[in-house]
Amino acid sequence: MPQELRAVDWTGNSLALIDQTVLPHRTETRRIRDVDDLVDAIRRLVVRGAPAIGAAGAYGVALAMLQGQREGWSREEVLAAVARIRAARPTAVNLMVCVDRVLTRFDDGLDAVLAEAAEVQREDVAANRAMGAFGADWLLKRVGADRPLRVLTHCNTGALATAGWGTALGVIRELHARGRLEVVYADETRPLLQGSRLTAWELVQEGIPHFVQADGAAPGTILRGSVDAAIVGADRIAANGDTANKVGTVGVALACADVGVPFLVAAPTTTVDLSTATGADIHIELRGEDEVLEWAGVRTAPAGSRGHNPAFDVTPGRLVTGLVTERGVLEVSAGELPGDQLK
Numbered sequence: 001m002p003q004e005l006r007a008v009d010w011t012g013n014s015l016a017l018i019d020q021t022v023l024p025h026r027t028e029t030r031r032i033r034d035v036d037d038l039v040d041a042i043r044r045l046v047v048r049g050a051p052a053i054g055a056a057g058a059y060g061v062a063l064a065m066l067q068g069q070r071e072g073w074s075r076e077e078v079l080a081a082v083a084r085i086r087a088a089r090p091t092a093v094n095l096m097v098c099v100d101r102v103l104t105r106f107d108d109g110l111d112a113v114l115a116e117a118a119e120v121q122r123e124d125v126a127a128n129r130a131m132g133a134f135g136a137d138w139l140l141k142r143v144g145a146d147r148p149l150r151v152l153t154h155c156n157t158g159a160l161a162t163a164g165w166g167t168a169l170g171v172i173r174e175l176h177a178r179g180r181l182e183v184v185y186a187d188e189t190r191p192l193l194q195g196s197r198l199t200a201w202e203l204v205q206e207g208i209p210h211f212v213q214a215d216g217a218a219p220g221t222i223l224r225g226s227v228d229a230a231i232v233g234a235d236r237i238a239a240n241g242d243t244a245n246k247v248g249t250v251g252v253a254l255a256c257a258d259v260g261v262p263f264l265v266a267a268p269t270t271t272v273d274l275s276t277a278t279g280a281d282i283h284i285e286l287r288g289e290d291e292v293l294e295w296a297g298v299r300t301a302p303a304g305s306r307g308h309n310p311a312f313d314v315t316p317g318r319l320v321t322g323l324v325t326e327r328g329v330l331e332v333s334a335g336e337l338p339g340d341q342l343k
């Protein structure tokens with residue numbers, strides 16, 4: 001079942017990545033043995049989602065060590081290769097945090113690096129399960145437990161985006177498991193359709209009732225009173241609660257604020273970056289123009305049009321009702337996050 005699938009897995013001498021660029025129509029696994037192939041896989045979103053690319057980066061340290069053994073690299077060349085993995089995408093802080101954590105074991109050897117990477121993966125699944133319970137408890141208490149809930153989500157935050165279970169989709173899974181979920185509105189999430197291709201795939205596999213909707217439908221769905229809450233993931237959370245997440249998220253948050261619908265962000269503490277003061281300091285990845293000018297290789301915009309393609313936007317902390325982490329739910333108001341509860 002999808003919640004148990006592993007978007008990232010270590011095979012003993014290579015990384016096995018579910019190729020998320022071909023889902024839902026094909027389920028294919030890519031075997032990655034070289035650093036350049038891992039960097040490419042992260043950049044093309046073969047593997048994607050902040051915690052999942054964090055796990056891939058963690059095992060990437062071992063991958064660089066093994067390739068270095070095969071190709072006779074110096075220590076400096078191995079570390080330079082790891083730096084390329086660490087820099088493969090700029091916004092999701094999990095990639096840097098997880099690579100840096102595993103690098104602390106570098107001089108203890110390959111087995112120690114692999115053990116640390118496996119711990120990163122185990123901890124992420126445990127964090128997601130805890131978030132699911134905390135988030136479901138909070139929603140049922142806040143919105144009321146007299147009927148099942150209608151929840152909106154954006155992008156994909158499920159098992160595919162993590163080491164397992166999911167963050168925001170993990171909360172949705174928990175509500176479903178408790179019989180407290182009526183329906184999910186899943187934003188298709190242009191331009192790469194993580195919602196209609198990946199979230200929908202995970203929901204269909206588990207029989208979770210849902211609608212796929214255009215991103216542009218989300219504010220109207222919220223303002224018309226069709227959802228009880230919105231819950232999304234995150235790629236980097238600044239010290240004041242400003243949250244970088246898939247582009248289109250801030251529109252959901254603004255609509256929720258306008259009508260008083262709770263807007264929750266679900267993310268492990270590895271996504272919180274207390275060294276980044278505000279959302280203005282978060283590097284937002286600008287991706288290729290063609291992703292918005294064509295689909296499946298077919299040009300949709302006229303020749304002569306340019307594409308503006310920020311992969312993320314920043315939701316101000318003042319719009320975040322609550323931050324769900326493995327430590328519990330923080331009611332976020334404008335101002336500093338309680339760092340002592342997040343690290």
Ligand SMILES: CSC[C@H]1O[C@H](OP(=O)(O)O)[C@H](O)[C@@H]1O
Binds near residue numbers: 050157194233245246
């Ligand atoms: C569980 S974090 C998922 C997070 O990552 C996604 O971005 P991308 O698909 O570009 O890796 C999106 O922002 C999700 O909320």
